[in-house]
Amino acid sequence: METVKIVVTGPFNAGKTEFISSISEIEVVSTERRITDGSRAVKRETTVAMDFGRITVDDGLILHLFGTPGQTRFNFMWDILSEGMLGFVVLVDSARPETFREAKTLLDRFRRYSATPYVIAANKQDMADAWPPEDLRIALRASSATKVLSCVATNHASVKEVLLDLLYSILESARGD
Amino acid sequence: MALKGNLKDFNVTQLFNLINLAHKTGSLTVEERGRRAEVCFKAGKLVYASLNGQDDGLIGVLEKAGKISPEQSRVIRARSKTNADKELGLLLINAGYVTQDDIVRSVRSHTLDVVYLLFTWSDGSFRFEPNKLPAEGAITVPIKLENIIMEGSRRVKEYEMLQDELPDLDMALRFTERPDARLHDINLTVEEWRVISFINPRNTIRQIAKANSIGDFQIRRIVYGLLSAGLVELIMPEGPKMVPDASEAASAPPPVKRSLILRLIDRVKRM
Numbered sequence: 261m262e263t264v265k266i267v268v269t270g271p272f273n274a275g276k277t278e279f280i281s282s283i284s285e286i287e288v289v290s291t292e293r294r295i296t297d298g299s300r301a302v303k304r305e306t307t308v309a310m311d312f313g314r315i316t317v318d319d320g321l322i323l324h325l326f327g328t329p330g331q332t333r334f335n336f337m338w339d340i341l342s343e344g345m346l347g348f349v350v351l352v353d354s355a356r357p358e359t360f361r362e363a364k365t366l367l368d369r370f371r372r373y374s375a376t377p378y379v380i381a382a383n384k385q386d387m388a389d390a391w392p393p394e395d396l397r398i399a400l401r402a403s404s405a406t407k408v409l410s411c412v413a414t415n416h417a418s419v420k421e422v423l424l425d426l427l428y429s430i431l432e433s434a435r436g437d
Numbered sequence: 438m439a440l441k442g443n444l445k446d447f448n449v450t451q452l453f454n455l456i457n458l459a460h461k462t463g464s465l466t467v468e469e470r471g472r473r474a475e476v477c478f479k480a481g482k483l484v485y486a487s488l489n490g491q492d493d494g495l496i497g498v499l500e501k502a503g504k505i506s507p508e509q510s511r512v513i514r515a516r517s518k519t520n521a522d523k524e525l526g527l528l529l530i531n532a533g534y535v536t537q538d539d540i541v542r543s544v545r546s547h548t549l550d551v552v553y554l555l556f557t558w559s560d561g562s563f564r565f566e567p568n569k570l571p572a573e574g575a576i577t578v579p580i581k582l583e584n585i586i587m588e589g590s591r592r593v594k595e596y597e598m599l600q601d602e603l604p605d606l607d608m609a610l611r612f613t614e615r616p617d618a619r620l621h622d623i624n625l626t627v628e629e630w631r632v633i634s635f636i637n638p639r640n641t642i643r644q645i646a647k648a649n650s651i652g653d654f655q656i657r658r659i660v661y662g663l664l665s666a667g668l669v670e671l672i673m674p675e676g677p678k679m680v681p682d683a684s685e686a687a688s689a690p691p692p693v694k695r696s697l698i699l700r701l702i703d704r705v706k707r708m
Contacts, residue, residue, distance in 0.1 A: 264697070283708065317704040321697065346693060355444035361601055368604055368671070389441055398455045399447065404614075415517055420708055427702045435694040 262321050262352040265344060268311075268424065269328040270351035271362040272423045275383045275413035276327040277311050279351055282326060285315025347377040349422060351413065352400070354382045354390035364400050377429040381411035381422045440565040443467070446693050448590045449555050449599070452563065457481050457582040464569035466680040469561025474551055482571075483585065484552030484577035486551035493547070495522040495529075495540070495576060504535050528625045535657065545578045547587070556589040572578035583623050583666040590662030591626075603664070606643040606653075609674035610636045610660065613667055632659050638675040 268276045289312040296423045352360075352363045358372030367380070380402055382393040391399065396407040407425055412418040439448035440455075444467065450463060460481035467474045477485040487493040498519075500510040513534070519525055526540050571577060593599060624635065628651065635645040663669045 315704065316695055317700050321700055323701055358446040360447060365604060391440055395440065395455055395459060397449065398458045401664065420705060423705050424702060427705060430693060431698040432694060434695045434698050
């Protein structure tokens with residue numbers, strides 16, 4: 261049985277747990293802990309270790325979905341999770357410009373992993389204050405080659421589209437066989 | 438849909454960059470400690486700016502620019518029967534008080550004064566209303582944003598902000614492929630031109646700074662300006678591969694077979 265991995269990352273409260281929950285065939289394994297710092301006002305619990313979801317492709321292949329910690333003090337987890345991944349989704353809360361700087365910092369860091377395909381998912385597009393994906397592209401200084409996709413992480417169809425877009429990007433960079 | 442936020446999170450330079458690159462039309466309102474500025478844009482160009490508490494009418498603008506005297510200002514105000522600046526401007530030109538060029542230059546100067554003041558605001562709420570333009574009758578002067586963004590970035594004094602915006606000096610730069618981003622339309626300092634002349638996918642920002650004997654703060658400020666004006670973009674440097682920090686070391690992506698990805702795509706499609 262072969263397993264492959266896709267990582268979902270993004271700033272605090274961007275919707276990573278919801279994203280994985282919407283597409284995983286198992287209930288997401290989430291190591292949530294009470295927040296003990298200033299982030300309390302936004303969310304009572306946040307991911308301090310990781311989320312884990314699974315999609316069984318066929319008898320010989322399983323896709324694992326990992327959500328990285330949302331706060332910068334857990335950056336060390338990224339190095340563990342990113343090992344051997346096919347690609348990653350950078351999830352951004354489009355309605356909270358105060359998180360764009362953190363998202364941009366993450367993206368700047370990810371440019372070091374340029375060999376790994378990724379897409380940016382502009383989450384919470386169902387909210388009135390959401391910045392459109394094209395504005396988010398400029399705000400995050402993402403290049404025109406980077407896919408910035410509209411997303412509602414609580415919606416199965418929307419998450420599926422983001423995942424497919426990422427898989428098409430991975431396909432473009434995949435070696436033939 | 439209006440774009441809302443706080444300057445603490447998304448500053449004026451970033452807002453202007455967004456409006457410039459997206460060729461936006463609309464009105465940006467910024468409020469900071471009782472002050473309120475409204476700046477209007479058409480197809481990505483600045484066209485109008487006003488600040489509460491200031492006399493933004495044409496008479497006030499011309500008086501501030503020294504084109505009419507306070508006495509003339511008082512007389513014109515007393516006799517004027519219109520509030521529309523365009524109409525008033527025509528009357529003043531016809532009466533020989535000012536020329537059309539005086540009006541354009543004065544309005545432009547006033548608009549830039551308001552905008553450069555905005556660059557000093559680091560806290561405050563903003564709201565961008567798409568397609569909202571100044572009131573009918575207001576005089577608008579289109580001004581390209583690249584020069585304003587460059588000037589705004591030259592005034593940046595906070596090192597921490599520059600470090601946030603440009604954390605990695607080991608990245609390289611390349612010119613963007615925007616057809617409207619033309620360097621010859623932009624006023625650059627000698628130091629900025631020096632940096633420009635070294636832009637090449639093989640040169641890291643750090644190497645450019647070293648070659649030009651430019652300090653860390655100054656190179657960040659220059660590159661931040663060029664990035665914000667949409668003239669350049671960050672890329673991984675070409676040539677010998679850099680060794681990332683131990684904390685950032687990532688394993689190379691595994692060799693992926695197309696057939697495996699096609700199986701994944703097929704499965705996700707069926708979900």
